[in-house]
Amino acid sequence: MDERNTRKYFSYLEEEQLTFTKKDREITLVKIREQNKVSTRSSILQRLKRHFFPLLSTVAVLMIAITLLLPYSPFWSSTDLAHNSSNQANQNFSLLLMSDDSNRHISDISMLITYSMDDNSMNIVPIPRDLKVDIYNANGEREMESKYMISTSLTPTPEAAVVTSEQLFEISIDYYAMVSLEKMLEVADIREATPESFTIDSNVYQQIDRDSILSYLRNGETDLPIEQLEELENDQQLTVNVVSMENHIKSTVVDGVYYDEVDKNWLVNTREQLKQHLNKE
Template identity: 30%
Template sequence: MKNKKFGKELFSYLDDEELNFTEYDRKETITKIKKKRNSRSDFKGLFQSIGPVTATFLVIILSLGVLLPVIYSNDDNQLASHDNNSFSVLLMGEEPRNRTSLNLLLAYNSEDKTMKVVPVPRDTYVPIQNGNGETIKDKLLHAGAYGAGPKTVMATVSQLFDIPIDYYVTIPAERLAKSLSLTKNDIKRNNLVKEIKNNLSISKMKSLVKQSKTNMTKGQFNNLDSKSISVEIIDMREGINEKMIEGIYYVEIEEDMLAETSNVLQEHLD
């Protein structure tokens, strides 16, 4: 019986080894298995000799030695993540086929309770990483169709302004446009600033988010106090140029405008 068990252990061990081995290798293998079995016996004997109560206590001590660093590490990470409750959100107006015709980048500062809003033109010529890891250039409007929907749009806008984007909110484009009193022509021609300034409020945004797909946490959502937050629109129109590439209309944001907007957002989120 003992030999059968030993044989099973031998072949189990050999499953992970080369099939072609020498007589020396075979002896080495058997020696390793014997040592493994002896160590198990020694460990079992130790627990039998010290008694079940002491053994249980020893297990608890060993477990705490492993778990305590993990617990304290997690606590430190949690505290670090709550040192600054400022965050950024990309509000997207979704069209069929994963297109986003309206993209509003929002940066909320928890200290002074202000929110900066950047309307990003739908026809902005941007680098987009597709599902194969390749980078192509196209309109921001089409970014979601190249990869993972909202996450691809988020990554594209994040790269454009060189800031991290924490959350996204996707809303049917028609409903978002209607709530901001925007026409299709306003969106196509990037005539958004005036209407957004007049119609976007924190209370309206909270109402929209409640009815939409988002990865915002409840805690971050509750930070948006409708009565105390002021909203400022960042107008980039002076730094936007229209261009035609192979007969297709695009807009391109000048590097100076991108850098200036990026700095403003970064300082606002710090």
């Protein structure tokens, strides 16, 4: 309680020679409390004016100065968004292309594709269906050692084949594409074929070029962005390089099962080649 205000009110009562009843005391104390509140608020405002307002003024001046000194640059603009979208469409990428046999639910034809926008080039690595590899499930867990084509039949979706291919070539795979086996045979001009005929030296692999790859992507199921596909179609300078393991595999039989085994040195070199092509060393 403010002693000065207390004295003021009691002095006033004495001068008027009033009878100071219990009710008078209560009224007087209420008035004193109200006066103290006014005094306290006034004191707080004084402290704010003395300390906070100058600081606020300084901050305001700094913000104005920064605004005047720096060129106008919004956090985003339609131009920036369009540029970012264009950059996304032009990025290097990798894609797993597989045949889709609705009758057998297995892929006999698979290719790993890497694209580099730096030199408008595409590397294509055919993957033999009988290649002996570690098979992984969609969660990245190793299941077994078996033929590569088993990875394409583990799930209705291509995730297991994608993970298995990532482990085989030690790169991340950005997209996938599944094309009907009939369409692949049509593009390769193969009229009659059996599953056993899809070896690494089959016509499907031997006739890979820019037009055939674009035809597969246009006619298949893929999560490749449409902008990226359009960029490829409009790129008349696109070159295709087939990285074949045909001369680097040997046939083996394990427990009565036929396999293709790839040369380890070739695989190591190819992994490095793909990483360099994607600039992901």
